[in-house]
Amino acid sequence: MPLYRVGAVTESMILARGLRKSFGDFEAVKGIDVDVRRGEAFGFLGPNGAGKSSTMRMIASVSPISGGSLQILGMDPATDGPAIRGRLGVCPQEDTLDNELNVRDNLYIYGRYFGIPKGEVNSRVDELLEFVSLTEKAKAKVEDLSGGMKRRLTIARSLVNRPDLLLLDEPTTGLDPQARHVLWDQLFRLKQAGVTLVITTHYMDEAEQLCDRLVVMDKGLIAAEGSPRQLIEEHSTREVTELRFGITDETNPHELIAEKVEDLGRLEVLPDRILVYSPDGEEVIAKVHERGLDPIGVLVRRSTLEDVFLKLTGRTLVD
Amino acid sequence: MASTVPDTGLSLVTGTLRQTDYWWTVFKRTWKGGVINSFVSPLFYVVAMGVLLGGFIAGDPAKLEGATSYLAFIVPGLVATHAMTIAVGETTYPVMGAVKWHKTYYSMIATPLEPRHLVAAHMMFVLFRLATACGVFMLVLAPFGVFESWWGPFLAFGSQLLVGMAFAGLVYGYSTRIRSESAFGVLFRLGVLPLTLFSGAFFPISNLGPVLEWVARLTPLWHGVNLSRMFCLDTVDWPLAALNAVVLVAAVVVGWFWSVSGLEQRLAD
Ligand SMILES: Nc1ncnc2c1ncn2[C@@H]1O[C@H](COP(=O)(O)OP(=O)(O)O)[C@@H](O)[C@H]1O
Ligand SMILES: [Mg+2]
Numbered sequence: 383m384p385l386y387r388v389g390a391v392t393e394s395m396i397l398a399r400g401l402r403k404s405f406g407d408f409e410a411v412k413g414i415d416v417d418v419r420r421g422e423a424f425g426f427l428g429p430n431g432a433g434k435s436s437t438m439r440m441i442a443s444v445s446p447i448s449g450g451s452l453q454i455l456g457m458d459p460a461t462d463g464p465a466i467r468g469r470l471g472v473c474p475q476e477d478t479l480d481n482e483l484n485v486r487d488n489l490y491i492y493g494r495y496f497g498i499p500k501g502e503v504n505s506r507v508d509e510l511l512e513f514v515s516l517t518e519k520a521k522a523k524v525e526d527l528s529g530g531m532k533r534r535l536t537i538a539r540s541l542v543n544r545p546d547l548l549l550l551d552e553p554t555t556g557l558d559p560q561a562r563h564v565l566w567d568q569l570f571r572l573k574q575a576g577v578t579l580v581i582t583t584h585y586m587d588e589a590e591q592l593c594d595r596l597v598v599m600d601k602g603l604i605a606a607e608g609s610p611r612q613l614i615e616e617h618s619t620r621e622v623t624e625l626r627f628g629i630t631d632e633t634n635p636h637e638l639i640a641e642k643v644e645d646l647g648r649l650e651v652l653p654d655r656i657l658v659y660s661p662d663g664e665e666v667i668a669k670v671h672e673r674g675l676d677p678i679g680v681l682v683r684r685s686t687l688e689d690v691f692l693k694l695t696g697r698t699l700v701d
Numbered sequence: 702m703a704s705t706v707p708d709t710g711l712s713l714v715t716g717t718l719r720q721t722d723y724w725w726t727v728f729k730r731t732w733k734g735g736v737i738n739s740f741v742s743p744l745f746y747v748v749a750m751g752v753l754l755g756g757f758i759a760g761d762p763a764k765l766e767g768a769t770s771y772l773a774f775i776v777p778g779l780v781a782t783h784a785m786t787i788a789v790g791e792t793t794y795p796v797m798g799a800v801k802w803h804k805t806y807y808s809m810i811a812t813p814l815e816p817r818h819l820v821a822a823h824m825m826f827v828l829f830r831l832a833t834a835c836g837v838f839m840l841v842l843a844p845f846g847v848f849e850s851w852w853g854p855f856l857a858f859g860s861q862l863l864v865g866m867a868f869a870g871l872v873y874g875y876s877t878r879i880r881s882e883s884a885f886g887v888l889f890r891l892g893v894l895p896l897t898l899f900s901g902a903f904f905p906i907s908n909l910g911p912v913l914e915w916v917a918r919l920t921p922l923w924h925g926v927n928l929s930r931m932f933c934l935d936t937v938d939w940p941l942a943a944l945n946a947v948v949l950v951a952a953v954v955v956g957w958f959w960s961v962s963g964l965e966q967r968l969a970d
Contacts, residue, residue, distance in 0.1 A: 405970065442811060444807075444810050444811060444968070444969070445969060445970060446969055461709065462709050463709075463710070463815070464709055464710035464711060464813040464814075464815060465709050465710075465813070467810075467811060467812055467813050468812070468813040470811075472811040474807065474808075474811070476804065477804075478803075478804040478805065478807045478808035478811075479808070480803060480805050480808070481803060482726075482727075482730060482803070483726060487726060490722070491722055491723045491726065492808065492812070494719055494720075494721075494722045494723070495719050495720070495723075495809060495812035495813070495814050496719075496812055496813060497711075497715070497719055497813070539808075543812075
């Protein structure tokens with residue numbers, strides 16, 4: 383099997399072919415191919431319901447696959463689950479911290495599940511509390527922590543076994559901007575330290591910040607794959623011009639206006655604005671004015687992964 | 702797809718021992734409440750039913766399965782019933798909590814631990830609770846002259862552990878399969894309460910009439926009550942004792958597989 387050879391040569395951390403997951407009649411993951419190699423930061427970008435968490439749980443070797451093949455760290459989760467899980471760090475989307483234990487005990491107890499000797503766990507716990515800036519909260523109850531602190535504690539917990547592969551399912555969803563930046567900084571330091579990261583997110587800025595390579599996932603399928611820059615170059619233009627035209631009524635002037643500018647570049651007509659994909663935004667604005675159109679707001683910006691997603695699926699990421 | 706005997710993975714003992722620190726924290730958190738539930742409430746029962754109510758009941762050994770007083774009759778059954786109550790308490794809300802509310806089981810199976818290890822450690826904790834609760838209970842009762850031999854109470858203690866563990870396994874498996882805690886109400890009202898009242902703890906099951914007497918004999922609790930009582934009163938009918946023991950051991954074994962398969966299914970989605 384070529385799958386195994388690839389795994390051995392390039393140190394494939396995750397190798398999925400035609401991977402599927404069904405819940406009863408419903409297919410949440412519909413056959414995806416994924417390769418993650420040692421040391422990279424890999425992302426799954428997609429809206430709610432895309433199948434990211436289902437995929438992550440299969441990778442975490444807690445959810446049996448429904449079809450296709452999957453290898454984690456060169457092993458088969460169906461038979462080597464415990465061995466795989468011993469080398470993974472998992473930060474699930476939903477908090478699974480033990481509210482009845484204090485902050486420190488959450489880490490200590492979890493470390494013991496991996497069979498790490500007491501003394502060793504204790505020193506790792508101190509180190510990890512320091513790393514996620516929770517040393518002062520060591521004796522605090524979990525329920526007294528803020529959302530961002532809980533997330534950081536979960537990340538610390540996922541690091542207690544010094545994992546080869548760290549899985550982060552929506553690490554910053556629900557956090558305020560400041561807490562997100564603190565977390566990104568910590569994830570960035572892990573990445574610098576050579577930890578292989580797999581991140582799911584529906585925030586395009588998170589994917590751009592953290593991921594070397596990502597797949598755009600929608601409705602259980604992978605729509606595109608590449609580095610953030612490659613994806614933008616391939617599926618979008620360097621600049622995007624956003625045009626806003628006052629209140630729209632049932633005659634839908636957006637559609638009418640769109641007809642007048644459709645030669646300026648590829649268009650996306652959204653309820654509140656028109657996006658024009660053309661490499662030179664200033665030129666687009668000049669031409670819009672030349673044609674006697676008078677938008678109440680114009681904005682020229684760089685393309686983002688949001689634009690890539692819009693192009694690939696016709697929908698926005700966060701709705 | 703989920704198999705009870707995986708190719709790799711931790712042995713049952715290793716996986717269970719890795720949870721010692723966890724259960725130690727649970728113990729430290731709950732032992733005070735446990736003291737009330739395990740010792741104080743059953744003592745009230747003994748005083749109210751055995752001593753005070755028993756004062757109105759003639760201690761006729763022919764009518765009380767060989768007991769010379771109502772207190773001596775009721776004590777072995779009360780302790781066995783108490784074992785069931787403790788086991789049910791430890792395997793209902795705590796199990797649902799770990800699956801549904803706190804989701805602690807989900808964090809545990811993200812490690813090398815597997816569902817069978819979680820069940821085993823939980824069962825060890827229940828066994829510990831049973832041993833301390835029934836052990837102390839029996840010790841406290843010893844001076845009241847309710848035991849007819851020196852060795853009987855030890856075997857009675859063993860049978861109390863056995864009946865407790867039988868219920869622990871059966872109820873744990875039930876708890877992994879239900880979606881809402883309202884199903885516990887059904888369990889308590891249609892399971893625990895009738896068993897407590899009609900399995901021979903408070904009155905001889907021969908009083909129930911021939912049909913219901915046989916129904917009572919089919920319940921696991923009766924086997925525990927009967928075994929516990931025969932040992933305490935030194936009225937052992939050995940073939941019957943063997944049957945009681947076999948039934949209870951079988952229930953423990955069935956309960957184990959029922960619990961492990963239930964938890965495997967529940968956590969794998
Ligand atoms: N345990 C489950 N049972 C039934 N359906 C599920 C289950 N888990 C997820 N789903 C469904 O699968 C789809 C994908 O869910 P999920 O993998 O959580 O997506 P994402 O993480 O990308 O938001 C959703 O439609 C969700 O409702
Ligand atoms: Mg998700």
